[in-house]
Amino acid sequence: MTDTTTKAPAAAGRGPVPLPAAVARLLIAVGAVGTIASTFLSWTWTPDFPGDLTFYGYPAGLQILALVGGALTLLFGLTLWNVKGLRWLNPANATSPVLLTALSAFAVCWFTGIAIAVDLGGLVNLDPGGFVAMAASALPVVGALALPHPAPGTGVRGYLTKPQQPRPGKLSPLAERGIITAGTAIALVAFTYGIGIDNDASETFIGFLLLLVFAAWGLMHTGLVDRFATISAQHKAFASTLAFVAAVVFPFTQSDDHNANVGVNILIFATVALGLNIVVGLTGLLDLGYVAFLGVGAYAAALVSGSEYSRFSGVHFPFWAAALTGMAASLVFGVLIGAPTLRLRGDYLAIVTLGFGEIFRITVNNLDGDSGPNITRGPNGITQIPDLNIFGFNLGEAHDIGGFTLGRFANYLFLMLIVTAIVVLVFTRASDSRIGRSWIAIREDETAATAMGINGFRVKLVAFALGASLAGLAGTVMAHVNYSVNPQPYQFAGAAPPNSAFLLAAVVLGGMGTVSGPLLGASVLYLVPEKLQFLQNYELFAFGIALILLMRFRPEGIIANRRRQLEFHETGQLDVPAQATLSDDPAVTKAGA
Structure with a gap:
C-alpha cells in the first residue's frame, strides 16, 4: 500500500x-x-x-x-x-x-x-x-x-526550559567586534526608545x-545572549569602550533635557550601587544603611561649594576639591562605623548598619540651630548650590555642539559618565586584585578564610571604606545636579530613590558581584517608577513582588556572576560543564593558580 x-x-x-x-x-x-x-x-x-x-x-x-x-x-x-x-x-x-x-x-x-x-x-x-x-x-x-x-x-x-545549545563555531576577531557593535547599537536604540516614552x-x-x-x-x-556575553568577555576593553561611546551618544539623541536628567539620576544611583556591590556582592556584608554614605558626601560637598545657605558660605571649593572632600568625609564615616561593628556577622551587622542610616538622617534633621548646632539647616537642607564650572565650562548653561543643543542635565550626564567610568575601573581593578580575592573568600566562608591567614577584619574594613568613598563621590555630583540636599531621601525605604532598599534591590536584581548588573538594576528600578506614575503609591509592593519572582526564577540576578550561577543551579542546568564555567571566573582561575 x-x-x-x-x-x-x-x-x-x-x-x-x-x-x-x-x-x-x-x-x-x-x-x-x-x-x-x-x-x-x-x-x-x-x-x-x-x-x-x-x-x-x-x-x-x-x-x-x-x-x-x-x-x-x-x-x-x-x-x-x-x-x-x-x-x-x-x-x-x-x-x-x-x-x-x-x-x-x-x-x-x-x-x-x-x-x-x-x-x-x-x-x-x-x-x-x-x-x-x-x-x-x-x-x-x-x-x-x-x-x-x-x-x-x-x-x-x-x-x-532553556535548551542545550551546540558548541558555537569560531569567528574571526573582526566578526566578533562587529557582533559587539551591533549588540551595543540595539541596546542603545532600546534604551533611547524606552526613556523617550512620555x-x-x-x-x-x-x-x-x-x-x-x-x-x-x-x-x-537561543543562546545568543550567552554567546554575546562570552564574546564581550573576550574583547572586554573593546566592549567597555563601545558601551562608553554609546552612553556619550545618548544625549545627542534626545530633544528633551528631562530625559538627560533621568539618565543622570540613573548613573548616580548605578554608581552608588556599584560601591554597595563591593560590600554586598564581593564581601558578603549586608549593609542596610548604605545610603547614609551618599548623604555624607552630598552634605560635605554642599557645605564647601559656595551656597549662601551653607554654614561656611564664604568657602567655594573647585569641583575636584569638593569631590575629594565628599569622598574623604564618607571614607572617614565608613571607617568610624566599620571599625567597631565589622566584627559582627550576618543579621547583627545588618541591624547596626540600619541603625547608622537612621542615625545619620535624624542627626542632619536636627542640626538646624534649634535642636542642635546650625550646620545642615535641618529639614530645610542646604539650597541654592551653584552649578559646577570646570575649566571655564559652566555645566548649568546650554551649549551648542555640532549643531546639537545640550542642556544642563546633558552636561552633568557627561560628568557622571566620567565618574562612572572611574568607579567601574576601581571596582574591576579591586575585584581582580589580591584583596578582591580575599573579599570573595570572606564571602564564601569567613571562618575558612581566616584559617588560611586572611585578616578578615582588615579586609572587610577596606571594603567598607572603599564602598563608602565611592558613594561619597556620587553624592558630590548629586548635590550640584539637584541644587540642594535635604534629609528626606536618606532613609532605608521611601517613596522615591535614593534609599537603601532601592540600592540593595538594584544590586540583587542586576546581579551581585558583577559590573553591569548594578548598572542594569539601577536603570530598571529607576526608570519603571519614573514612567509608571500610577505605581508611586505601590512602589514598595511592586519591588517586593519583583524580588520574589526574581528569587524564584533567577536568584543569581539578571546578569549572573558565573560563580553564583553555580551556587544556585545544578551543573546539568548550565550550558557549559562545571570545569569550563569555573575557568571563566578570573577570581577562581587566579585562586587555583
Missing part, C-alpha cells in the same frame, strides 16, 4: 515532519505576517488613547512595539523551516524561542486591546485593525504550542516592558 501521508519540509536534524507540525509552522508565519500588517491599520477611532493609533499606513505608539514583536516572531519562526542564513538565530532548532517571541507580540497586542477597552469605555472603541492584531498575534502562540513538545511529560515547564503614556511603557521581557527571554533561550 502506498503511503499518502503529506510531509512538511524537514527541519534540521529531525527528518520528515508530520502534517500537523507543518500546519503549526504555517500558523506561526501567517500570524506573524498578520500581526505586522495590522500595525498599518487603525486600532481605534479616537486619538485620546496614548500614541494616537488612528492612522492607516503609519504605525505609532504600541503599534510600533507590535510590529517589532511580529517581526521577531516571523524571523524565529522561519528558523524552524531551515531557511538558509537563519540557522545561527536558533542553533538548537528549539521551540521555546519561537514561543517566547510569539508571546511578546501576543502580550503587546492583547494588552493594547484591553487597555483601549478599559480606558475608552468598551470594545466598541476598537477599530478593525485592533481586532486583526489580537487575532493574528494569537496564531503563532497556538502554532508554537502545536509543535512537537520539546520535553514530553514536563508540561509547560518543557516549553520554557510619562503620561503609561500604557505604551507597559507594552515596551512586555515586549522587552519576552523578547529578551526568547533570545536567552
Whole structure:
C-alpha cells in the first residue's frame, strides 16, 4: 500500500515532519505576517488613547512595539523551516524561542486591546485593525504550542526550559567586534526608545516592558545572549569602550533635557550601587544603611561649594576639591562605623548598619540651630548650590555642539559618565586584585578564610571604606545636579530613590558581584517608577513582588556572576560543564593558580 501521508519540509536534524507540525509552522508565519500588517491599520477611532493609533499606513505608539514583536516572531519562526542564513538565530532548532517571541507580540497586542477597552469605555472603541492584531498575534502562540513538545511529560515547564545549545563555531576577531557593535547599537536604540516614552503614556511603557521581557527571554533561550556575553568577555576593553561611546551618544539623541536628567539620576544611583556591590556582592556584608554614605558626601560637598545657605558660605571649593572632600568625609564615616561593628556577622551587622542610616538622617534633621548646632539647616537642607564650572565650562548653561543643543542635565550626564567610568575601573581593578580575592573568600566562608591567614577584619574594613568613598563621590555630583540636599531621601525605604532598599534591590536584581548588573538594576528600578506614575503609591509592593519572582526564577540576578550561577543551579542546568564555567571566573582561575 502506498503511503499518502503529506510531509512538511524537514527541519534540521529531525527528518520528515508530520502534517500537523507543518500546519503549526504555517500558523506561526501567517500570524506573524498578520500581526505586522495590522500595525498599518487603525486600532481605534479616537486619538485620546496614548500614541494616537488612528492612522492607516503609519504605525505609532504600541503599534510600533507590535510590529517589532511580529517581526521577531516571523524571523524565529522561519528558523524552524531551515531557511538558509537563519540557522545561527536558533542553533538548537528549539521551540521555546519561537514561543517566547510569539508571546511578546501576543502580550503587546492583547494588552493594547484591553487597555483601549478599559480606558475608552468598551470594545466598541476598537477599530478593525485592533481586532486583526489580537487575532493574528494569537496564531503563532497556538502554532508554537502545536509543535512537537520539546520535553514530553514536563508540561509547560518543557516549553520554557532553556535548551542545550551546540558548541558555537569560531569567528574571526573582526566578526566578533562587529557582533559587539551591533549588540551595543540595539541596546542603545532600546534604551533611547524606552526613556523617550512620555510619562503620561503609561500604557505604551507597559507594552515596551512586555515586549522587552519576552523578547529578551526568547533570545536567552537561543543562546545568543550567552554567546554575546562570552564574546564581550573576550574583547572586554573593546566592549567597555563601545558601551562608553554609546552612553556619550545618548544625549545627542534626545530633544528633551528631562530625559538627560533621568539618565543622570540613573548613573548616580548605578554608581552608588556599584560601591554597595563591593560590600554586598564581593564581601558578603549586608549593609542596610548604605545610603547614609551618599548623604555624607552630598552634605560635605554642599557645605564647601559656595551656597549662601551653607554654614561656611564664604568657602567655594573647585569641583575636584569638593569631590575629594565628599569622598574623604564618607571614607572617614565608613571607617568610624566599620571599625567597631565589622566584627559582627550576618543579621547583627545588618541591624547596626540600619541603625547608622537612621542615625545619620535624624542627626542632619536636627542640626538646624534649634535642636542642635546650625550646620545642615535641618529639614530645610542646604539650597541654592551653584552649578559646577570646570575649566571655564559652566555645566548649568546650554551649549551648542555640532549643531546639537545640550542642556544642563546633558552636561552633568557627561560628568557622571566620567565618574562612572572611574568607579567601574576601581571596582574591576579591586575585584581582580589580591584583596578582591580575599573579599570573595570572606564571602564564601569567613571562618575558612581566616584559617588560611586572611585578616578578615582588615579586609572587610577596606571594603567598607572603599564602598563608602565611592558613594561619597556620587553624592558630590548629586548635590550640584539637584541644587540642594535635604534629609528626606536618606532613609532605608521611601517613596522615591535614593534609599537603601532601592540600592540593595538594584544590586540583587542586576546581579551581585558583577559590573553591569548594578548598572542594569539601577536603570530598571529607576526608570519603571519614573514612567509608571500610577505605581508611586505601590512602589514598595511592586519591588517586593519583583524580588520574589526574581528569587524564584533567577536568584543569581539578571546578569549572573558565573560563580553564583553555580551556587544556585545544578551543573546539568548550565550550558557549559562545571570545569569550563569555573575557568571563566578570573577570581577562581587566579585562586587555583
